[in-house]
Amino acid sequence: MPDIKHFDYLFLGGGKGGKSLAMDLARKGKRVALIERGMIGGSCINVACIPSKTLIQNARNMQVWRSTSGEPDLHADMTRVHTNVRAVVDGMIGINRRAFEQSGLEFVLGTGRFVAPRRILVRLDNGSEQLFSGDEVYINTGTVAVIPDIPGLRDSRPMTHIEALNLEILPEHLIVLGGGYIGLELAQAFRRLGSQVTLVHNMPRVAMREDEDVSLEIQSAFEEAGIRLSLATTVTRVDGDSGKKVTVELDDGSSIEGTHLLVAAGRQPVTNELGLDLAGVDLDERGYIKVDDTLATTAANTWAIGEVAGSPMFTHASFDDYRVLKARIEGRSSSTASRIVPxxxxxxxxxxxxxxxxxxxxxxxxxxxxxxxxxxxxxxxxxxxxxxxxxxxxxxxxxxxxxxxxxxxxxxxxxxxxxxxxxxxxxxxxxxxxxxxxxxxxxxxxxxxxxxxx
CATH class of the missing domain: 3.30.390.30 (FAD/NAD-linked reductase, C-terminal dimerisation domain)
Structure with missing residues (x-):
């Protein structure tokens, strides 16, 4: 077993809430280490909010250009769109890297798992291993896209939002599985960029958490834009290869053929293979970390932050988790109870x-x-x-x-x-x-x- 590097505060995962708290503590002279398996600055900057909103803005610009030029068949140059998206993302990654360095925290690129309470073994990018421990430990590992167990779906190599936001070729016909936030935003964006788009959803309307009048308003806008909606429909099988030709078979006996397939069917917490049982950290029935309203887990001196703790799946909710945890460290009272999250x-x-x-x-x-x-x-x-x-x-x-x-x-x-x-x-x-x-x-x-x- 390698030698142990001990810190006052140890963070597993570098999402919005975790990185903010880690830098705060480091600036105050505390010994802080942040372990991240690859995304400097967290998923929001790398593969979620920032690239998606940049893509959406490119799509909005394309829609305006198409409208003002009077040429309805114009298509976006996806190479240029991709370059713009990457420039914004890379710029923000650079800002975060510099902020980490200036704060004085130790940033560790590698994959970590618990081997005991408040003790994490990290496989570093160079293949070596290093053991870390902390007086206090914070888990901030987030969520990943769910790939439903549909025959042929995994074999078709579908895109999640991560791959979709890195496309350099405009899909001729994009099929989107899922009528939640990610599916809706990307479906409309690619339609505006010039793709044919079909959205398949197993519920009777999109955005099911909203009132019916809200869903219908969104659906009307999508249909007027030429997005085909297939609602209250279950996918029974997928054949082909996303990026070339893919066929989605539905429970009513019909099928849809497209060139690209995007799965936006929900998210699941990154808690598997973290050794949380060895850390004394319990999970709920959905696999999220059990926390109280101060974000404390079932293990002593161990807290969870953001989506992995079941907090609302928004960057601003993770940042409020940071506020709750910071207040506790500073001896003030704060909790997640009754908070208003827009x-x-x-x-x-x-x-x-x-x-x-x-x-x-x-x-x-x-x-x-x-x-x-x-x-x-x-x-x-x-x-x-x-x-x-x-x-x-x-x-x-x-x-x-x-x-x-x-x-x-x-x-x-x-x-x-x-x-x-x-x-x-x-x-x-x-x-x-x-x-x-x-x-x-x-x-x-x-x-x-x-x-x-x-």
């Missing part, structure tokens, strides 16, 4: 949401007042020519507090943040209704939205 879907129209929706209220037995406003009524939406969609808010009948907000429309994420601030301040809806909001902003629509409750 999110956005970066399609067009965009989706922004915070708090509960009508489906949640019904399931919880909560009586609410519902305010609704079409984007057509918002002056800025008219000037921008982006009148598709609506705003919707749920308000408590007695106190007037805002319980939830959903917007489907251009700029939805930004407007949602405005409502979130009001919710954090526990303001009644009338405070937003009567606020002086600059004209003509999209957020000005909130004045009109809440006025419908009068």
């Amino acid at each position: 999110y956005a879907l970066f399609t067009e129209p965009e989706l922004g949401r915070v708090g509960i929706n009508e489906s949640d209220a019904k399931a919880l037995g909560i009586t609410v007042r519902v305010a609704r406003l079409p984007m057509m009524a918002v002056p800025r939406a008219r000037t921008n020519g982006t009148t598709r969609g609506f705003m919707k808010a749920l308000v408590a009948p007695d106190s007037g507090r805002i319980l939830g907000f959903t917007m489907v429309g251009s700029g939805a994420g930004e407007v949602t943040s405005v409502v979130q601030m009001a919710m954090l301040g526990e303001l009644p809806y009338t405070a937003v209704r009567d606020a002086i909001i600059a004209h003509p902003l999209l957020a000005e629509g909130l004045n009109l939205l809440f006025a419908t409750l009068d």
